[in-house]
Amino acid sequence: MSVLEVKNLTHCYGGNTPFINDAVSDVSFTVESGEIIGIIGHTGSGKSTLVSHLNGLLKPTDGTVLIEEKDIWENPKEIRKIRSKVGLVFQYPEYQLFEETVFDDIAFGPKNMGLSGDELKKRVTEICEIIGIKPEYLEKSPFDLSGGEKRRVAIAGVMAMRPQIIVFDEPIAGLDPKGRQDIMKIISEYRKATGATVIIISHSMEDMAMFTDKLLVMSRGKLVIFDKTENVFKNGKELQKIGLNVPIVTRVFYKLKEMGIDVPLDVFTVEKAVEVLKNAKAGDRNA
């Protein structure tokens, strides 16, 4: 069943000023339950505007967003309910922390959903277990944590609402390699525990190749490609035309091919590359 469907979505900023600007125009796509979708595109290509529609932060100028086959704007008063179904983690989410303790901050979302008492406590401790926030952290002030830890707490704050669809806008921007790994790990842990659908915006083609099932490519507010990740990366030329690229490891294989070495070009992750190279080596020995 399609958990999310976007139909002919158009959004233009500055409706009645001379600066009319279609940030997103005529975008349609369908997401099946449990998929991991990556969104790639240039800065300013409308990625963030697009995802802000998924939980009703922005109202489409034209078109509809359907969650579980229901138009989210059917009843505008109920839009806050959509926000607990579709979690949205913004860029640099650590800047949204405000409570005195980590526990209170994670509890903010569920509290807004109307949970309280033991139920609320259960929610928070559960999510902390899933993504590995130690219980002794819960009483600390979020402002005493390190950058990576803050981000993890902020993400936990959205996950604690238990959204069925969770959207991340550049979740790993500005983190060190260890921090990036940690964030990607908690995203997969959450998915494993809840079976949620995940949508990730990122500029890291390597992470996209590693984690996503499908890729949605945006350029100048339009959806250019929506296909399985390997199919998108197979069309490297198409991506380069709009100023994007394929993972570095794939570029290495392109170069090897150019140098006259017979290698496959559909290598998108380091693991796959290692495997291919090992096979090639074994083949050499046999010859």
Add this chain to the structure above:
Amino acid sequence: MLKDITFGQYYSANSPIHRADPRMKIVLLITAIVFIFLSKNMYALLFSCVFVLAVLLISKVPFKIYLKNLKAILPILIFTAIINMFYSDGTANKLFSIWKLTVTDAGLYRAVFMATRIILLIFISSVLTYTTTPNDLTDALEKLLSPLKYIGLKTAVHTLAMMMTIALRFIPTLVEEAEKIMNAQKARGADFENGSLKDRAKALIPILIPLLISSVRRAYELAEAMECRCYNGGEGKTRMKQLRLKPMDYVICFITVLFCVGIILINLI
């Protein structure tokens, strides 16, 4: 919703007033205001009206925009007019009375006179803010206040001007930041639109605290960046854009002086 906050009222156009030296504009504005208030009789006031209207036309800013500015001050305007209407000395002719308050012809005349003065004042001041960018304004203020350094306020003038410039520069940044934080909290189910006044005030905490923290962080970063570029206050600082008086500035000055002389002469009638 936050996008509605317009700041810096600068209206981009290409008029002699836009191009004029901001220092000159500030000085002439103050002079013009003084002389509008010196208008004693009806003819002088009428002459002021003509002068102000001419300035508005030359500024090439649509009249509609000036009127918008007037709307904000309307309650004060009406209040002043009404108070003045009831205020008169005993010699005036009684027109009508409401309850214990009497309206006389002198009072009515005074009310209209005061209201016109205030309107003119608003219009002529808006010319300055509509035709001068905030940065030009602070630059000009710094230059105009620079004599203060002779009375022991050496760094104060520059510091004040720098503070103003920074404050103006960061208003759009803060608005953008507030919007981001608001969206983030909305995504966590925060509700800013419903509930009692107390609830709504409480709902602002999740926005205000992150905003405050990020402002402090920004201030530290900015201070560091300024120090890295050897900023040490105003001393020895030169400017890329030097303010220089052009022939047109003298023309504008001359016209204003004519206006002042005119007011003095008409007042004698």
